[in-house]
Amino acid sequence: MHEIDVSQPHAARVYDYLLGGKANYAVDRALAERFLRDWPELADLARANRAWMIRVVRTLASQGIDRFLDIGSGLPTADNVHQVAQRIAREARVLYVDNDPVVLTHGRSLLAADERAEYVEAPAQDAATILDRADAFLDRDRPVVVLMSAVLHYMPEPPADIVAPYVRWMPPGSHLAISHVALEGHDPELLARIREEYPQQHVRPREEIEAAFAGLEMLEPGLVDAQRWRTGEDAPVGPQPLLAGVARKLATRRAP
Numbered sequence: 001m002h003e004i005d006v007s008q009p010h011a012a013r014v015y016d017y018l019l020g021g022k023a024n025y026a027v028d029r030a031l032a033e034r035f036l037r038d039w040p041e042l043a044d045l046a047r048a049n050r051a052w053m054i055r056v057v058r059t060l061a062s063q064g065i066d067r068f069l070d071i072g073s074g075l076p077t078a079d080n081v082h083q084v085a086q087r088i089a090r091e092a093r094v095l096y097v098d099n100d101p102v103v104l105t106h107g108r109s110l111l112a113a114d115e116r117a118e119y120v121e122a123p124a125q126d127a128a129t130i131l132d133r134a135d136a137f138l139d140r141d142r143p144v145v146v147l148m149s150a151v152l153h154y155m156p157e158p159p160a161d162i163v164a165p166y167v168r169w170m171p172p173g174s175h176l177a178i179s180h181v182a183l184e185g186h187d188p189e190l191l192a193r194i195r196e197e198y199p200q201q202h203v204r205p206r207e208e209i210e211a212a213f214a215g216l217e218m219l220e221p222g223l224v225d226a227q228r229w230r231t232g233e234d235a236p237v238g239p240q241p242l243l244a245g246v247a248r249k250l251a252t253r254r255a256p
Contacts, residue, residue, distance in 0.1 A: 011154050011200070012074040012100045018046035038193050045242055049179055052226040052244050053149045054084050056177045059230065060145050060246075061088040065175070067144040068094040069134055069166075071124050072151025081147065082117040092116065095137050097130050099123045124151060127165035134169070143173035150242070152212070153181045153202050159212040167216065172251040176216060179226050179244035180209045209243050216247035 013028040014035075035042050057068065066089040070081050073096040085092035094117045118137055122129040138144055146166050152159045159180065167176060183191075183205045191203060210223055221229065223245035 010100055012072075012098065015046055015074055015150070018043045019050060039190060048227045049150050049242055049244075050079075052179060052229050053081070053147065053177070054079055055230055056147070056246055057081055057084045057145070058088065060175055061085045061092060064089070065143050065145055065173075066092040067138045067142050068092065068147060069097070069130075069138060069144055070094060070147045070149075071097045071130065071166075072148060072154075073098050073119075074149075082114065086116070093138055094118075095120060095134055097122055097124070124148070124155065124162055125157065127162075127169075131165065131169050140169075140171055143171055143175070145175045145177060146170060148176075148178045150179050150181075152178060152209075153204065154200055156202060159204070159209060160214060163212045167249065170249045172249055174249045175219075175246055176213065176249070177244075177246045178209065178212055179242055180204065182206055182209060182241040182243045185241045206243060213245060213247045216249055219246045219248060 007027065009028045009031040013024040014032045016022075017024040017029050017032045032042075061084070066085065068081050068085055073081070080094075081096070082092065082094040085094060096117065096119045098119070099121055118133075120130060120133045124130075134140070134144070148163070152162060155162060159178070163176065163178070170176070181201065181203050183203050195201075195203075206223070213223070223243050226242045226244035229244050229246075
């Protein structure tokens with residue numbers, strides 16, 4: 001049994017609060033409110049990120065992909081990945097990954113009656129554990145969508161290093177979907193306050209985010225602000241850009 005540390009804020013619980021959820025603690029709410037005082041658009045950005053993820057799942061499920069690996073899934077909320085995917089592909093399977101005991105407790109309770117969705121406990125850096133379970137649960141012979149929604153910027157390692165083992169594992173026809181806060185366009189004063197308040201967040205330049213997609217074929221419209229990914233409109237970009245993109249793994253070419 002895990003002990004839940006309520007003395008320190010956790011990204012998943014802060015995000016839950018920003019989305020209007022209730023699975024958070026005073027320390028998470030306090031940090032979120034400090035952010036919101038300096039950055040009132042933060043709650044809108046959290047919702048925009050969630051909406052981007054839902055669009056990705058709908059888009060790819062509509063193309064016949066019915067296997068999803070959601071890494072750093074966060075707390076269950078409205079329109080979870082399996083719910084969105086199963087409305088389009090009834091037999092869609094989703095493996096959620098997180099390492100927060102609160103997430104695991106709520107997630108496993110939510111999924112108790114659904115054999116097509118499951119949680120595994122591991123940090124994103126532990127690809128061996130995650131992919132061992134994914135092999136058994138998702139059926140590696142079928143294309144998989146690997147989702148990393150607003151999670152890589154909480155890790156000190158370069159995104160390309162974390163993503164690499166998942167890309168090697170992905171079958172041809174699979175997709176990698178990433179959203180990540182970007183350095184470009186940042187208000188320097190806001191960035192300094194974020195670093196002081198929450199040093200666990202690593203705001204990176206566009207080129208480091210792009211590097212995570214190396215060797216994959218980017219889907220249109222490329223790596224863009226999450227609010228502009230297939231919305232059909234030129235949505236305004238907030239003071240902390242959140243870049244998002246989806247890329248496809250092509251079939252390996254055989255040497256002649």
